[in-house]
Amino acid sequence: MANLVEAGLHEGISEVIATTQSRAGVPNAAPVGIHAESGKYCVELYRGSKTLSNVNTTRKMAANVTEDAVLFVRSLFGNLASSDFSRFLGFPVLSGADSWILFRCRLIAERADYLLFLLTPFAVAVRNKKISAINRGLNAVIEAAILASRYDLQDGARDKTRIKMQIHDYARIVDRCGGRSEKEAMQILLQHLV
Ligand SMILES: Cc1cc2nc3c(=O)[nH]c(=O)nc-3n(C[C@H](O)[C@H](O)[C@H](O)COP(=O)(O)O)c2cc1C
Structure with missing residues (x-):
C-alpha cells in the first residue's frame, strides 16, 4: 500500500473531501480535516452531519485529496451530482480527486459536539502526482x-x-x-x- 504522505496526507490537519455512503449505498461528500500525528490518523465528526451518520452505520470513509476549490465548496453545500462520484473497490470516491484513501473508522471518544474516530487505511490510490506552489x-x-x-x-x-x-x-x-x-x-x- 502506498504511504499516506505520498497520497497527500501530512502531519497536522489535512483538509480533504470525505466520501461516505448510507446503508442503502447512497453516496455523500463533505469537507473534513484528517488529523495526523506520529503515524496515527483521526477525524472529528460533528454531530448532525450526514457524514457522521454514514460513518456510524458503515464504519468506513474515503479521504479524497484535491486542490479543486470548486469541488470543496460544492461538496460543502451538498451540491455534487452523481457524475462527480466514481467507485474504488466498490466504495464511493470523487472522480476528480488526486488520491483516494479508504479508511476503516473506529469510535474512540464521544464529546459534546463531535465523535472522534481512529482511522486505519486499508486501500490507497494515487492518481495524480503533482507539485503545487502555495496559493x-x-x-x-x-x-x-x-x-x-x-x-x-x-x-x-x-x-x-x-x-x-x-x-x-x-x-x-x-x-x-x-x-x-x-x-x-x-x-x-x-x-x-x-
Ligand atoms: C475545510 C473544511 C473542513 C471541515 N472539517 C470538518 C471536520 O473535520 N469535521 C466535521 O464534522 N465537519 C467539518 N467541516 C464541516 C462540514 O463539511 C459541514 O458541516 C458539512 O456541511 C457536513 O455535510 P454532511 O451533512 O453532508 O456530512 C469542514 C468544513 C470545511 C469547509
Whole structure:
C-alpha cells in the first residue's frame, strides 16, 4: 500500500473531501480535516452531519485529496451530482480527486459536539502526482468555507454579520491571488450567504 504522505496526507490537519455512503449505498461528500500525528490518523465528526451518520452505520470513509476549490465548496453545500462520484473497490470516491484513501473508522471518544474516530487505511490510490506552489487564494477559499459552514449554525444577526465580514476579507485575497477555480468557488460561497 502506498504511504499516506505520498497520497497527500501530512502531519497536522489535512483538509480533504470525505466520501461516505448510507446503508442503502447512497453516496455523500463533505469537507473534513484528517488529523495526523506520529503515524496515527483521526477525524472529528460533528454531530448532525450526514457524514457522521454514514460513518456510524458503515464504519468506513474515503479521504479524497484535491486542490479543486470548486469541488470543496460544492461538496460543502451538498451540491455534487452523481457524475462527480466514481467507485474504488466498490466504495464511493470523487472522480476528480488526486488520491483516494479508504479508511476503516473506529469510535474512540464521544464529546459534546463531535465523535472522534481512529482511522486505519486499508486501500490507497494515487492518481495524480503533482507539485503545487502555495496559493493564498486557495487557502483563503478553505478558510472562508470553514466560516461558511458555521454561518448557518449562528442564531444571532451580530454573529452572522461578523462571519460575513471575515468571509469578505478572504474574498479580497481570492480576488488578488486566486485563479479561475478559486474565484468561482468564492462566488458560490458568497451566493450562499444571503
Ligand atoms: C475545510 C473544511 C473542513 C471541515 N472539517 C470538518 C471536520 O473535520 N469535521 C466535521 O464534522 N465537519 C467539518 N467541516 C464541516 C462540514 O463539511 C459541514 O458541516 C458539512 O456541511 C457536513 O455535510 P454532511 O451533512 O453532508 O456530512 C469542514 C468544513 C470545511 C469547509
